[in-house]
Amino acid sequence: xxxxxxxxxxxxxxxxxxxxxxxxxxxxxxxxxxxxxxxxxxxxxxxxxxxxxxxxxxxxxxxxxxxxxxxxxxxxxxxxxxxxxxxxxxxxxxxxxxxxxxxxxxxxxxxxxxxxxxxxxxxxxxxxxxxxxxxxxxxxxxxxxxxxxxxxxxxxxxxxxxxxxxxxxxxxxxxxxxxxxxxxxxxxxxxxxxxxxxxxxxxxxxxxxxxxxxxxxxxxxxxxxxxxxxxxxxxxxxxxxxxxxxxxxxxxxxxx
Amino acid sequence: xxxxxxxxxxxxxxxxxxxxxxxxxxxxxxxxxxxxxxxxxxxxxxxxxxxxxxxxxxxxxxxxxxxxxxxxxxxxxxxxxxxxxxxxxxxxxxxxxxxxxxxxxxxxxxxxxxxxxxxxxxxxxxxxxxxxxxxxxxxxxxxxxxxxxxxxxxxxxxxxxxxxxxxxxxxxxxxxxxxxxxxxxxxxxxxxxxxxxxxxxxxxxxxxxxxxxxxxxxxxxxxxxxxxxxxxxxxxxxxxxxxxxxxxxxxxxxxxxxxxxxxxxxxxxxxxxxxxxxxxxxxxxxxxxxxxxxxxxxxxxxxxxxxxxxxxxxxxxxxxxxxxxxxxxxxxxxxxxxxxxxxxxxxxxxxxxxxxxxxxxxxxxxxxxxxxxxxxxxxxxxxxxxxxxxxxxxxxxxxxxxxxxxxxxxxxxxxxxxxxxxxxxxxxxxxxxxxxxxxxxxxxxxxxxxxxxxxxxxxxxxxxxxxxxxxxxxxxxxxxxxxxxxxxxxxxxxxxxxxxxx
Numbered sequence: 001x002x003x004x005x006x007x008x009x010x011x012x013x014x015x016x017x018x019x020x021x022x023x024x025x026x027x028x029x030x031x032x033x034x035x036x037x038x039x040x041x042x043x044x045x046x047x048x049x050x051x052x053x054x055x056x057x058x059x060x061x062x063x064x065x066x067x068x069x070x071x072x073x074x075x076x077x078x079x080x081x082x083x084x085x086x087x088x089x090x091x092x093x094x095x096x097x098x099x100x101x102x103x104x105x106x107x108x109x110x111x112x113x114x115x116x117x118x119x120x121x122x123x124x125x126x127x128x129x130x131x132x133x134x135x136x137x138x139x140x141x142x143x144x145x146x147x148x149x150x151x152x153x154x155x156x157x158x159x160x161x162x163x164x165x166x167x168x169x170x171x172x173x174x175x176x177x178x179x180x181x182x183x184x185x186x187x188x189x190x191x192x193x194x195x196x197x198x199x200x201x202x203x204x205x206x207x208x209x210x211x212x213x214x215x216x217x218x219x220x221x222x223x224x225x226x227x228x229x230x231x232x233x234x235x236x237x238x239x240x241x242x243x244x245x246x247x248x249x250x251x252x253x254x255x256x
Numbered sequence: 257x258x259x260x261x262x263x264x265x266x267x268x269x270x271x272x273x274x275x276x277x278x279x280x281x282x283x284x285x286x287x288x289x290x291x292x293x294x295x296x297x298x299x300x301x302x303x304x305x306x307x308x309x310x311x312x313x314x315x316x317x318x319x320x321x322x323x324x325x326x327x328x329x330x331x332x333x334x335x336x337x338x339x340x341x342x343x344x345x346x347x348x349x350x351x352x353x354x355x356x357x358x359x360x361x362x363x364x365x366x367x368x369x370x371x372x373x374x375x376x377x378x379x380x381x382x383x384x385x386x387x388x389x390x391x392x393x394x395x396x397x398x399x400x401x402x403x404x405x406x407x408x409x410x411x412x413x414x415x416x417x418x419x420x421x422x423x424x425x426x427x428x429x430x431x432x433x434x435x436x437x438x439x440x441x442x443x444x445x446x447x448x449x450x451x452x453x454x455x456x457x458x459x460x461x462x463x464x465x466x467x468x469x470x471x472x473x474x475x476x477x478x479x480x481x482x483x484x485x486x487x488x489x490x491x492x493x494x495x496x497x498x499x500x501x502x503x504x505x506x507x508x509x510x511x512x513x514x515x516x517x518x519x520x521x522x523x524x525x526x527x528x529x530x531x532x533x534x535x536x537x538x539x540x541x542x543x544x545x546x547x548x549x550x551x552x553x554x555x556x557x558x559x560x561x562x563x564x565x566x567x568x569x570x571x572x573x574x575x576x577x578x579x580x581x582x583x584x585x586x587x588x589x590x591x592x593x594x595x596x597x598x599x600x601x602x603x604x605x606x607x608x609x610x611x612x613x614x615x616x617x618x619x620x621x622x623x624x625x626x627x628x629x630x631x632x633x634x635x636x637x638x639x640x641x642x643x644x645x646x647x648x649x650x651x652x653x654x655x656x657x658x659x660x661x662x663x664x665x666x667x668x669x670x671x672x673x674x675x676x677x678x679x680x681x682x683x684x685x686x687x688x689x690x691x692x693x694x695x696x697x698x699x700x701x702x703x704x705x706x707x708x709x710x711x712x713x714x715x716x717x718x719x720x721x722x723x724x725x726x727x728x729x730x731x732x733x734x735x736x737x738x739x740x741x742x743x744x745x746x747x748x749x750x751x752x753x754x755x756x757x758x
């Protein structure tokens with residue numbers, strides 16, 4: 001599904017290297033988690049994969065089902081099946097949530113050479129999916145993310161994900177700013193979308209999200225590289241001991 | 257008086273817009289109709305004024321009125337206070353009268369109109385046809401009927417649904433016809449809202465207007481369908497000077513739509529219109545405009561100079577007027593649809609979207625003149641600037657001593673796309689009594705990189721994303737338009753901004 005090889009990235013405007021050789025392979029239907037301290041490059045990885053401006057790739061590759069992601073415009077990456085749930089979803093005043101969703105769904109369909117979804121069909125599908133995420137009709141009418149609570153914004157991201165049916169989903173610190181109940185709701189939403197060969201990359205600081213979204217593989221990222229990979233128990237280890245031990249281990253390994 | 261100005265300087269979203277690409281190729285109505293024309297000699301003189309009056313078979317009083325205006329105009333100076341710049345207009349270097357030769361003998365019905373003209377309007381999406389009406393059969397659902405007066409260069413080529421409207425007592429015809437057929441109404445009201453001395457361009461219009469639309473809605477009548485005028489400039493080097501006069505008698509209602517387009521040409525063309533609305537007691541007029549004159553190319557070559565005077569006089573108590581305008585075209589827009597709130601409890605509303613892209617310049621707004629007590633006005637203006645365009649909102653809210661307990665609310669929002677354009681807000685506020693209230697809110701924002709990336713990461717192209725964000729920004733005004741017009745305006749907003757990001 002997603003394959004990242006030796007990816008090097010720096011900021012476009014200044015000489016600051018953020019990613020220094022990231023390797024990652026996510027198979028179809030797998031859930032991977034990336035954990036790591038602040039500034040380790042986790043969010044940058046998600047932005048670079050989805051095509052945000054402001055970064056320069058200086059080496060390496062990233063492919064989705066063999067297609068070169070880094071060559072594509074952001075909208076084509078989306079149409080190819082990549083989805084990023086934003087850490088800070090963006091407000092778009094005056095644009096109804098429903099209009100936004102429908103424009104997005106049909107834009108992707110158009111790019112893929114599919115027929116547009118009719119208004120009636122769209123309405124039916126969106127209502128059904130909103131119900132499972134406990135998003136009420138009123139929230140669908142409000143302008144995109146404007147005046148939404150933190151929890152509503154994140155649920156709205158998951159609704160977009162559900163509507164766009166991507167094959168590779170990246171969740172960028174989806175748990176940040178959520179209370180336990182809201183986190184549960186979001187996690188349930190994500191779990192409902194698991195399966196059918198859909199893969200996930202869950203970026204988080206904390207182990208608690210992984211209690212709800214059980215990963216197959218856990219990676220620890222530090223200073224722009226993945227320094228350790230393991231099973232779900234790795235997340236628990238970090239939870240207990242913090243990152244300090246792992247980082248020291250890594251430094252030692254580098255020194256020798 | 258308060259003057260508040262916002263200019264773009266810093267912090268422009270990186271990469272949102274680096275270069276403004278050519279807009280050429282995106283203006284949909286830039287084609288030309290090949291048709292034999294009859295021109296008056298080039299230039300402006302008393303003889304030309306007489307010629308226009310003669311062509312329209314006008315009575316003596318109309319000619320005298322025109323000549324008085326012309327003589328006055330000769331002593332007037334072109335105004336220079338607006339935030340626009342353009343080379344001096346040579347008023348002798350253009351034609352003031354151009355009409356298709358096939359219109360020499362006035363067609364008696366739409367069936368007799370030159371097929372080339374009918375085809376022109378059909379191509380513009382304005383079919384000059386009346387649906388075949390069967391007795392007792394209503395128009396198919398969802399198909400709204402709109403009566404059209406079609407003005408082509410200097411003449412009205414036809415007006416639809418006249419007979420049916422006449423049954424309701426509504427007079428809808430070209431103004432040249434009204435001058436001949438309903439002189440008492442025209443004489444009473446023409447120039448009563450915008451006097452011949454009003455301003456340079458309005459006075460010029462008084463002298464040389466060639467045609468336009470006339471509407472009279474009798475007391476207590478709700479006009480049975482929407483009325484509209486479609487203005488098309490086709491001839492080269494020709495100015496268009498039309499005049500619209502709408503009279504809504506006591507307790508009546510009408511919704512009026514106006515559209516305009518012109519072919520792409522390398523030279524500028526002048527359009528100086530006057531619109532007068534007379535609104536009597538308890539009557540209501542909604543006047544909506546989608547102005548889509550050719551805006552010129554990306555370097556500012558060609559395009560219409562649009563100098564227009566529009567004013568409504570709420571003469572009776574509780575009279576209501578609503579101006580809604582979507583200004584996307586023209587190289588220069590100089591336009592301030594205004595409301596004189598004379599009757600007690602009368603209301604004026606102004607909703608505006610003004611888009612300026614590439615080298616376009618727009619200086620537009622409104623005047624709310626509160627004369628009667630308990631009068632209310634509301635202004636919602638959305639200015640969008642892209643490319644190197646300059647967009648100015650200029651508005652006056654004036655509360656006169658007798659306008660006790662009156663209220664105004666003004667909201668002026670500017671949206672910037674890129675770092676080479678400008679948005680300016682120039683509100684003038686005068687309050688001469690102590691019981692009135694005036695509120696003014698203004699914001700300036702930019703289409704954010706993060707908004708565009710968010711939309712694109714969901715699969716929308718950059719241009720779809722800009723159109724979505726901008727339509728969201730304009731929403732309150734789009735909602736004020738009649739529904740089908742709103743759909744058209746929405747896609748027009750997208751088209752006008754094509755090439756604004758790159």
